[in-house]
Amino acid sequence: MKRTVLIMAGGRGERFWPKSRKNRPKQFLSLTDDGKTMIQLTVDRIRQLVDIEDVYIATDRAYKALVQEQLPEIPEENILCEPVGRNTAPCVGLGAVHMAKKYGDAVMIVLPSDQLIKYNAIFLTALDDACAVAEQGDYLVTLGITPDRPETGYGYIKFLPDRPLDRAFAVERFVEKPDLETAKSYLAAEQYLWNSGMFVWKVSTILANIKRYLPETYAGLQRIREAIGTAEEQTVMERVFLGFQTVSIDYGVMEKAESIYTILGSFGWDDVGSWPAVERLQTSNEFGNVVNGNAVTVDTWRTVIQGGEKLIAAVGLEDMIVVDTPDALLICKKEHAGDIRKVLENLRICNCTEYL
Amino acid sequence: MKRTVLIMAGGRGERFWPKSRKNRPKQFLSLTDDGKTMIQLTVDRIRQLVDIEDVYIATDRAYKALVQEQLPEIPEENILCEPVGRNTAPCVGLGAVHMAKKYGDAVMIVLPSDQLIKYNAIFLTALDDACAVAEQGDYLVTLGITPDRPETGYGYIKFLPDRPLDRAFAVERFVEKPDLETAKSYLAAEQYLWNSGMFVWKVSTILANIKRYLPETYAGLQRIREAIGTAEEQTVMERVFLGFQTVSIDYGVMEKAESIYTILGSFGWDDVGSWPAVERLQTSNEFGNVVNGNAVTVDTWRTVIQGGEKLIAAVGLEDMIVVDTPDALLICKKEHAGDIRKVLENLRICNCTEYL
Numbered sequence: 021m022k023r024t025v026l027i028m029a030g031g032r033g034e035r036f037w038p039k040s041r042k043n044r045p046k047q048f049l050s051l052t053d054d055g056k057t058m059i060q061l062t063v064d065r066i067r068q069l070v071d072i073e074d075v076y077i078a079t080d081r082a083y084k085a086l087v088q089e090q091l092p093e094i095p096e097e098n099i100l101c102e103p104v105g106r107n108t109a110p111c112v113g114l115g116a117v118h119m120a121k122k123y124g125d126a127v128m129i130v131l132p133s134d135q136l137i138k139y140n141a142i143f144l145t146a147l148d149d150a151c152a153v154a155e156q157g158d159y160l161v162t163l164g165i166t167p168d169r170p171e172t173g174y175g176y177i178k179f180l181p182d183r184p185l186d187r188a189f190a191v192e193r194f195v196e197k198p199d200l201e202t203a204k205s206y207l208a209a210e211q212y213l214w215n216s217g218m219f220v221w222k223v224s225t226i227l228a229n230i231k232r233y234l235p236e237t238y239a240g241l242q243r244i245r246e247a248i249g250t251a252e253e254q255t256v257m258e259r260v261f262l263g264f265q266t267v268s269i270d271y272g273v274m275e276k277a278e279s280i281y282t283i284l285g286s287f288g289w290d291d292v293g294s295w296p297a298v299e300r301l302q303t304s305n306e307f308g309n310v311v312n313g314n315a316v317t318v319d320t321w322r323t324v325i326q327g328g329e330k331l332i333a334a335v336g337l338e339d340m341i342v343v344d345t346p347d348a349l350l351i352c353k354k355e356h357a358g359d360i361r362k363v364l365e366n367l368r369i370c371n372c373t374e375y376l
Numbered sequence: 377m378k379r380t381v382l383i384m385a386g387g388r389g390e391r392f393w394p395k396s397r398k399n400r401p402k403q404f405l406s407l408t409d410d411g412k413t414m415i416q417l418t419v420d421r422i423r424q425l426v427d428i429e430d431v432y433i434a435t436d437r438a439y440k441a442l443v444q445e446q447l448p449e450i451p452e453e454n455i456l457c458e459p460v461g462r463n464t465a466p467c468v469g470l471g472a473v474h475m476a477k478k479y480g481d482a483v484m485i486v487l488p489s490d491q492l493i494k495y496n497a498i499f500l501t502a503l504d505d506a507c508a509v510a511e512q513g514d515y516l517v518t519l520g521i522t523p524d525r526p527e528t529g530y531g532y533i534k535f536l537p538d539r540p541l542d543r544a545f546a547v548e549r550f551v552e553k554p555d556l557e558t559a560k561s562y563l564a565a566e567q568y569l570w571n572s573g574m575f576v577w578k579v580s581t582i583l584a585n586i587k588r589y590l591p592e593t594y595a596g597l598q599r600i601r602e603a604i605g606t607a608e609e610q611t612v613m614e615r616v617f618l619g620f621q622t623v624s625i626d627y628g629v630m631e632k633a634e635s636i637y638t639i640l641g642s643f644g645w646d647d648v649g650s651w652p653a654v655e656r657l658q659t660s661n662e663f664g665n666v667v668n669g670n671a672v673t674v675d676t677w678r679t680v681i682q683g684g685e686k687l688i689a690a691v692g693l694e695d696m697i698v699v700d701t702p703d704a705l706l707i708c709k710k711e712h713a714g715d716i717r718k719v720l721e722n723l724r725i726c727n728c729t730e731y732l
Contacts, residue, residue, distance in 0.1 A: 038689070318718045331704040331731050333394070333719040336712025348687040349700060351707055356692025362674045363689040375687050 021155050021222070022126040025070050026115035029059055029079040029087065029133035030105050034361055035294040038348035039326065042376045047133040048086045051292055052301050057090055058292070059133040065140050066129070069147060074126075076100055076118060077133075078111045103257055106264040108217075109272040113230050113237055117245040119223045127151050128226065130219040130269075136301060138288025146285045149187040150220035153281055160229065160274065161188060161220040164213025164282040165289045170203035173293055175215040175270070179282050188281035194274055213282060215270065216289055226273070234272050240264055294357045295341040295350075298324050313344070322354075348375050377511050377578070378482040381426050382471035385415055385435040385443065385489035386461050391650040393716055394704035395682060398732045403489040404442045407648055408657055413446055414648070415489040421496050422485070425503060430482075432456055432474060433489075434467045459613055462620040464573075465593055465628040469586050473601040475579045483507045484582065486575040486625075492657060494644025502641045505543040506576035509637055516585065516630065517544060517576040520569025520638040521645045526559035529649055531571040531626070535638050544637035550630055569638060571626065572645055582629075590628050596620055650713045651697040651706075654680050669700070678710075704731050 033046025040046045047059045056064070063075060072093050079087055081101040087094065100114050112130055119126050129147060137143045150161040164177045176195045183190035194215060198206060206212035219226075231238040240260040247256035265272075274280060290300055299322075302310045309317055313327030320337040327344040334342065341357060343350040352360060367375050389402025396402045403415045412420070419431060428449050435443055437457040443450065456470050468486055475482050485503060493499045506517040520533045532551045539546035550571060554562060562568035575582075587594040596616040603612035621628075630636060646656055655678070658666045665673055669683030676693040683700040690698065697713060699706040708716060723731050 038687075316719050316722045318715050318722070319712060327705075330702075331394075331723075331728070333704065333706045333708075333716075335706070335715050335719060336709030337707060338709075340707075342707060344705060346686075348689065349683075349705065350689045350691070351693060351696075351698060352689075353692030353694075356675060359674050359691050360689075363672050363691060366672045366674070367687075372687070 022123050023070050023151055024074040024076065024119050024126045025066050025129045025131060026076045026078060027062055027131050027133045028108060028111050029077050029083065030102055030111060031134060033134060034364055037360055037364060038345045038350050039343055048090060051298055060090055062131055062133050063091055065137060065143065069144055076115050078102065078115050080105055103261045106261060106266045108269040109234055109237055109267045110264045112226060112269045113241040114244065116223045116227050117241050118248065120227065121245055121248050125222055125224045127154050128221060128223050132217050134292065136290045136292055142287040146283050146287060150283045153186050153188045154220045154222055158225045158279060160225065160277055160280045162282045163216050163218040163285045165216050166284055166286045167207055167214050170200060170207045172197060172200055172203050176206055176212045177215050177282055178212055181211065185281050188283050191280040191282050194270060213284060229273050229277050233276050234267065237264060295324060296354045296357050378479050379426050379507055380430040380432065380475050380482045381422050381485045381487060382432045382434060383418055383487050383489045384464060384467050385433050385439065386458055386467060387490060389490060390717055390720055393720060394701045394706050395699055404446060407654055416446055418487060418489050419447055421493060421499065425500055432471050434458060434471050436461055459617045462617060462622045464625040465590055465623045466620045468582060468625045469593055469597040470600065472579045472583050473597050474604060476583065477601055477604050481578055481580045483510050484577060484579050488573050490648065492646045492648055498643040502639050502643060506639045509542050509544045510576045510578055514581045514635060516581065516633055516636045518636065518638045519572050519574040519641045521572050522640055522642045523563055523570050526556060526563045528553060528556055528559050532562055532568045533571050533638055534568055537567060541637055544639050547636040547638050550626060569640060585629050585633050589632050590623065593620060651680060652710045652713050
């Protein structure tokens with residue numbers, strides 16, 4: 021069966037402010053040493069598995085030019101522009117109806133555009149295994165990540181080791197982000213995986229599940245499907261998307277559906293959720309500092325500095341994030357990285373939209 | 377007797393990097409809310425006491441243009457340019473020989489150019505009292521500051537409460553910067569004052585003391601005195617200053633001299649020794665933050681932010697100093713403020729002189 025990929029690239033990535041902005045969110049930034057952006061790396065990764073004309077990018081209308089600039093090899097008709105973001109369920113559905121219209125049916129690999137994977141050969145094997153399962157029937161297959169720390173920032177997948185299907189295992193349930201004690205027990209139990217947000221299924225299977233669990237969304241998707249390629253397409257997209265319920269594919273479908281299977285992945289996955297994660301991705305010096313740009317550090321430890329030409333002098337810092345851009349500077353204690361959104365809230369309140 | 381003022385303005389003020397630079401040290405910066413520079417405030421302060429044509433500025437040759445720009449009312453011949461810095465003893469001596477040549481003798485008030493005083497009327501009264509003592513005989517009068525905290529960053533003056541002279545008291549000795557325990561005992565003893573570096577004496581008195589305790593410096597000063605106003609002045613200044621021993625007036629004269637008296641000053645003196653001192657000078661908000669420029673603070677406490685147009689977002693900071701300038705940014709834990717000089721050392725080593 022034809023294999024396709026849908027890359028979801030509509031996120032705003034506020035947690036990487038001030039490097040990420042409303043006009044250039046995280047997936048369009050380079051956060052690694054190699055200079056490629058997150059979405060470029062995502063496409064590079066699956067080139068061996070899928071033809072480029074079978075790769076779809078779902079993104080916000082505002083980012084179409086960025087996608088074309090960074091991924092000129094993607095056919096324009098494969099760039100699916102959402103008039104407004106409604107979370108991942110409408111996004112996945114949009115990809116599915118486009119693929120259904122073009123291919124009838126296909127195995128559809130759904131990938132976020134802003135994650136990193138260290139061991140690509142292992143990742144491709146895992147995707148291949150997931151495709152093999154998905155092809156066999158109406159299964160929803162997720163890539164679960166074998167945890168190596170009691171992470172409280174991710175949702176988990178509980179699987180059943182005694183119910184394998186090929187190289188996958190049946191999923192018992194999805195669980196919310198745990199507290200530290202619970203996360204430790206999950207790690208010890210060896211029956212929990214991180215929910216990576218990567219999925220594999222047939223187009224027909226996911227559409228059937230959307231029809232069952234999100235019937236209104238399904239109805240909207242059908243209207244879009246009929247309009248694809250017609251003069252009405254833009255108008256219908258606009259009207260339907262504005263009416264869509266905002267709901268994730270996890271909450272809207274996966275947590276309710278049956279016949280879910282998971283592939284156990286150990287391929288150096290990182291969702292690069294916020295600035296402190298950059299430490300895991302880039303080379304740190306003997307003081308644990310990750311420094312990009314023109315910087316002098318004195319008695320500074322475990323600190324991430326992302327600058328440019330301006331000289332940044334850090335004296336006596338510990339566990340900090342410093343991000344300098346031409347018009348905005350962030351200085352943040354690592355453990356407060358979650359509060360960066362409060363900066364953006366403040367900026368919205370004072371109508372300083374130029375910094376968003 | 378004629379009263380004159382010598383303002384010493386040759387310091388480099390590295391502790392205020394990156395706002396202070398080799399080309400614009402601390403005394404030429406504004407660190408207060410009112411926008412005036414330190415040296416402008418110093419001159420403003422004594423205008424009621426002394427005619428402007430009797431105010432002398434001793435500075436490094438490199439800063440002459442800055443002095444003229446910031447203090448256009450000072451006669452050019454009163455700007456005494458040192459070819460090279462040799463600490464305060466040669467500087468005071470240079471002022472003294474100029475005044476001796478012009479006035480024969482005078483009461484000479486010596487003031488640093490980079491201190492702040494909150495209650496100027498009280499300060500002027502103290503200076504007036506000091507002048508009255510100095511006029512009476514060959515006394516070296518210092519302004520001692522009544523301490524209000526066990527400060528370890530200043531030298532102290534021990535005075536003798538039972539040996540008054542008018543409104544002054546005899547000084548028993550000068551003591552070096554103490555450790556915290558010693559500083560606490562000084563505060564409790566009520567017989568110790570902070571050494572402010574402000575002095576009052578007759579020109580003839582200080583020259584006699586330099587002759588006695590620093591005879592080589594005195595000899596050089598005599599050569600300068602003879603050359604003042606001649607075609608040779610520049611050449612002589614250059615040759616003599618290069619040959620001067622580098623020595624402070626405190627170490628070279630005051631710690632050895634006799635007949636030293638001190639006036640007890642309580643006029644809101646602050647030497648603004650380093651960035652953390654800015655907190656004492658400017659209005660802080662309810663979180664103890666002192667913020668200048670365009671900043672958003674989230675969960676940030678007791679932090680000094682000195683910025684400009686660039687947006688500075690501070691998240692989860694405590695007891696930090698953030699100073700942003702167009703080409704260099706400092707982020708420093710307050711207790712490490714003394715290590716700012718290490719940044720400058722690093723910059724010298726890597727030959728990044730544009731930032732010094």
